[in-house]
Amino acid sequence: MDRRRFLAATAAITAAAEAPALGANLPDIVVVGAGAFGGWTALVLRERGYRVTLLDAYGVGNSRASSGDESRHLRAGYDGRGIYSEWAFRAMTEWKAREKEFGKAMMVPAPRLQMAASMTKGLAEQRAIFDRLKIPYEIAGQDELRRRYPQINFDDIGLAFVETPASSAVLKARESVMAVAERFTAKGGTVRIAQAQPGAGNGRTLTDLDLGQNGRLPAGLFIFACGPWLPKIFPQILGRKISSPRRELYYWGVPPGDTRFNWPNLPTWEDGVLGNYGFPNLDRGVKVAPPHAGLFMQDPDEDERVPSAYLMRRAREWVAHRFPGMADMPILESRICQVETTANGDFIIDRHPDYENVWLVGGGSGHGFKHGPLVGRYVADRVAGQIGDPELARLFALAGRSDI
Numbered sequence: 001m002d003r004r005r006f007l008a009a010t011a012a013i014t015a016a017a018e019a020p021a022l023g024a025n026l027p028d029i030v031v032v033g034a035g036a037f038g039g040w041t042a043l044v045l046r047e048r049g050y051r052v053t054l055l056d057a058y059g060v061g062n063s064r065a066s067s068g069d070e071s072r073h074l075r076a077g078y079d080g081r082g083i084y085s086e087w088a089f090r091a092m093t094e095w096k097a098r099e100k101e102f103g104k105a106m107m108v109p110a111p112r113l114q115m116a117a118s119m120t121k122g123l124a125e126q127r128a129i130f131d132r133l134k135i136p137y138e139i140a141g142q143d144e145l146r147r148r149y150p151q152i153n154f155d156d157i158g159l160a161f162v163e164t165p166a167s168s169a170v171l172k173a174r175e176s177v178m179a180v181a182e183r184f185t186a187k188g189g190t191v192r193i194a195q196a197q198p199g200a201g202n203g204r205t206l207t208d209l210d211l212g213q214n215g216r217l218p219a220g221l222f223i224f225a226c227g228p229w230l231p232k233i234f235p236q237i238l239g240r241k242i243s244s245p246r247r248e249l250y251y252w253g254v255p256p257g258d259t260r261f262n263w264p265n266l267p268t269w270e271d272g273v274l275g276n277y278g279f280p281n282l283d284r285g286v287k288v289a290p291p292h293a294g295l296f297m298q299d300p301d302e303d304e305r306v307p308s309a310y311l312m313r314r315a316r317e318w319v320a321h322r323f324p325g326m327a328d329m330p331i332l333e334s335r336i337c338q339v340e341t342t343a344n345g346d347f348i349i350d351r352h353p354d355y356e357n358v359w360l361v362g363g364g365s366g367h368g369f370k371h372g373p374l375v376g377r378y379v380a381d382r383v384a385g386q387i388g389d390p391e392l393a394r395l396f397a398l399a400g401r402s403d404i
Helices: 003-016 038-047 082-102 121-133 141-146 174-188 227-233 307-322 369-383 388-395
Strands: 029-032 052-056 071-072 107-108 112-116 137-141 160-164 169-172 192-194 208-210 214-216 221-226 246-252 268-271 274-277 286-289 331-338 347-351 356-362
Touching: 029 038, 038 052, 038 174, 038 192, 038 356, 038 369, 071 274, 071 369, 082 107, 082 121, 082 169, 082 369, 082 388, 107 174, 107 286, 112 121, 121 137, 121 160, 121 221, 121 369, 141 160, 169 174, 169 221, 174 331, 221 369, 227 356, 274 307, 307 331, 347 369, 356 369
Parallel strands: 029 052, 029 221, 052 192, 112 268, 221 356
Antiparallel strands: 071 169, 107 169, 112 160, 137 160, 208 214, 246 286, 246 331, 268 274, 274 286, 347 356
8 A cells, every 4th residue: 555545545434443442541642653663552452442633734654754764774783782682682573573463574584794804792792692592693714705606705804793584684675664654553553644743731731732723632641752852852852862873875776677676685784894784685675774974963844955075976976886787777766864862872762851741752773663563562560550671761861861
């Protein structure tokens, strides 16, 4: 189902759906932002019996969203950041279960090469974490890498930390976001296109949202999971805690009749020597992502998403070096990804400091998409009053955050 048909179907489903009766202690909830964090949160809350409205200023799967584009990576390799390795490994199980439930393929299993000149402190810490969590992996040297992947130039690569499909896959990003929203509406949730701002407050309670020309929307609980829009909506709280590095993504054509760069013949990769990551050709070309080079998005509503000559040149240089057989191939498509990051790369999942019934969920930091199912469960637990692991609560807390 394409995005236009999905929006039409959403309107029909939500008009016909009758939300089941709820207990007096369960408030209506509005989730602002229909990306990975907001969509999964809305779905889990709906599954737990809440009446939930999911708002997005541009609609599910739109091109401005950080959860847009065709693909994202599910991988457990985080150097020494064990909590995210553990969450990613658990997320793999959740994604597989949801695929069966939705009746839709949302993952393409693929090994991952984390390439380096030599063993680093981060990779050594990652190896210990994988051993502790019993996540399969191997350390492959240069000769073995050349044998397996002769289409890749490993002259400046000494080794690679190789993740297996047990913890590594390509996620169909836009399709997955739409599938989550479709399931949410099928279970009685409401999706609306509207730009939301905090409305009236009564002491430490926010009473409604201001939807501009769409009026006002009251609710008992509000969850803002709108990525790069968070510092724009809450500049005093998040304006110096979240920034949006600009990543340019290129889909590279492969030589005609050449399957070496297609899945499953080419793995996913992170180039720790030249600073690049990407995915094999699934259907649109080999996805190549050069470093963001210190460029930042200023306004998620107004910034144009046009590739720069500088990063395009860097991407061409990288392809010519690492994939010599593609050196003369054309760029087929490009995307601009606005990464929404915090100073330390940790998520923000915490209550608004001024409102008891407002939660802030963000800081996906370029690696949040894969964690969407677990973030949804975690947020649903927290808004229901369950603290859970105090270490996670501390990690995701707003208080004590460093400025960008």
